[in-house]
Amino acid sequence: MTATLPTVLIVDDEVRGLETLQRILDDDFDVKTAATIADATQILEQEWVQIILCDQRMPELTGVEFLKQVRDQWPEVIRMIISGYTDSADIISAVNDAGIYQYITKPWQPDNLILTLKNATRLFELQRQNEALSIELKMIPGQVDAAVSNKKQQLRKTYQEDDGIVRTDASPMNGVCEHIRQVAPFDVSVLIMGESGTGKELAARAVHYNSLRWDKPFVVENCGALPDELLESELFGYKRGAFTGAVEDRVGIFERANGGTVFLDEIGEVSPAFQVKLLRVLQEGEIRPLGSSRTRKVDVRIIAATNKDLEEEVAAGRFREDLYYRLATVNVIIPPLRERREDIPALATALLNHTIRSLGKTVSGFNGEALACMQEYRWPGNVRELQNEVSHMLVTCQGNELTADLLSARVLRAAPKEEAPVMESLAGLNGTLKDRVEALEARILKETLIRHRWNKSRAANELGLSRVGLRNKLDRYGLEKLDLSGLDIPGINTEAADS
Incomplete structure (x- = not known):
């Protein structure tokens, strides 16, 4: 029996752009194309579309405006924007108004685009499964609690036994893992340093699951991937009306992770202005959502990671010395693969x-x-x-x-x-x-x-x-x-x- 390919709808008023995307995606997806918003709407009404990949600059509506309509009529469809423009207002609007899954900037890499779409397909399937299971879960809360607790215990056991880090008996990582086990139980900030791709997030998870907070949330944020405005709204949350497109209150990552651990990856990319806001969280244990006049107390452990030498960044005046010492109570250095x-x-x-x-x-x-x-x-x-x-x-x-x-x-x-x-x-x-x-x-x-x-x-x-x-x-x-x-x-x- 031949498996049915997931359906992707590409919306772009440039014919060459449509042809290029269709040629690249044809082997892995059932590709539908539309050069106008009207054509795209007609396809959505007639076909079972799982993913929409829409250009931001369309003649009739912007991509965000169109995807907002799609969100109201077909909320289960995974919505994505592709654009050569990286204006932070567009990105924030896309995330908040249209609830997009990804904002893809041009020029894009074919392999990365295909991988992103495959992940989106998986998300679509998970959403369907979640809807099917939600009614069952309401009927058996006790069993669900037990199952979740059991899975947490299994996850913790994995990180306690071998830290989740693959290595040999003579590996240089053995000393690193021993250091992680030694510092994990103490509720202090940890700075993980190492080259890109060495496994800093895996080390952060090992710290969390060997800590006293192991049964609380572990939340990851890549600080280098977002501009200051969007990063602030992601970490601290915002109140309705705080900015254009803020149509409802949103809880930030620090509040969602309350009692657990927040992993701030690529901390060395944060601007000096935003470093001041992070320092307040570390010093006072409180945040203030965008648009709010009140601060809120949060109890989180901060684990940060960087591929830069932060001591050199401090000496050069690009990173605050007081923030560095708040983050680097304990340093963990991950050796490169070579x-x-x-x-x-x-x-x-x-x-x-x-x-x-x-x-x-x-x-x-x-x-x-x-x-x-x-x-x-x-x-x-x-x-x-x-x-x-x-x-x-x-x-x-x-x-x-x-x-x-x-x-x-x-x-x-x-x-x-x-x-x-x-x-x-x-x-x-x-x-x-x-x-x-x-x-x-x-x-x-x-x-x-x-x-x-x-x-x-x-x-x-x-x-x-x-x-x-x-x-x-x-x-x-x-x-x-x-x-x-x-x-x-x-x-x-x-x-x-x-x-």
């Missing part, structure tokens, strides 16, 4: 299992050569880049095993650590011109051989070499297929991988 290479096989396997569940495509795992190549690469994007690479390999794999030839070229070209002394002297492209050219040649040879699964005839043909010429170069640089028999990689049959 400093925990021994964790890469375990991390890649955990990410693969998660991706298999998400995409519904099954493979047996990685072969040893693929994992060895992944350990050689520096991963500047850290765990987030590794997740992307694992997804890429799974999607493009045509067999039952993820092999090294499925890796991206940038990973295959990584300078190896364990190869012959000649390669050690050439790694990093240092030295004379001759040395650098030879280093580049060695990397190209290795990448080509891996892509052709060490078939020397095919590699030689691609590189324009004779088989004897290729053999001489391999001997010169000490390049041979990796010997994986001595590798201890959990879950990997290295003998099968070498065969």
